[in-house]
Amino acid sequence: MTRHRRHLLVALSAASVLALAGCATPAGSGAPAGASDAPPGASLGSLWPAPPEGDVVAQGTVMDVGGEVELCLGAVAESYPPQCGGIPITNWTWDGIDGSETSGDTTWGAYAVQGTYDGEEFTVTQPPIMLALYDPMMPEDPTGGEPGAGDEQTLLAIQEDLPDALDEAYLSSYPENGWLWVDVVWDDGTWQDAADADYGDDTVVIRSALRPVDG
Structure with a gap:
């Protein structure tokens, strides 16, 4: 985790936030899409999803600070102006777009945004x-409304390991x-499969903030 990322999380924990945890740019474009030699119980930390092939859509806060534009998919500090970290956006313009504020x-502003994602931008x-x-x-409930198998202590222990993994x-x-329930920037099923391998298929649900436009 980068120093910038750690500082952002500290800042958000000190402020009132709109979600449970911060977001920033994944460093996964150069990470392997799979790792078959992962030790038992470590699949989730050894795999990285390949970027989506087509357009995806996401809901979040578009934050433009001095011309540097990011799409924040997680926490937004309720300062004025608000603060967050997210995915760098290219090909963005405020021209003709309603719903924004400036300070x-x-x-x-808060938008549904459609585009391509290469793992970094x-x-x-x-x-x-x-x-x-x-x-x-x-989206459909992947659990079908059925309870999972995890007890509170087990789930909290898994949760503690996720930021590093x-x-x-x-x-x-x-x-x-x-x-x-785990929210990530992007998953094509790679991390869900890894979580199932590590913890069983009745314990962890991985949800992707970026969703393919075609389904």
């Missing part, structure tokens, strides 16, 4: 939609109904 050299390919006007279909792709997590 000093900071402009921000998000390139906008379609005009963004204000989140207040965005009405996506709710997933590095800056980790956004947030929480235990509920025997499951540990």
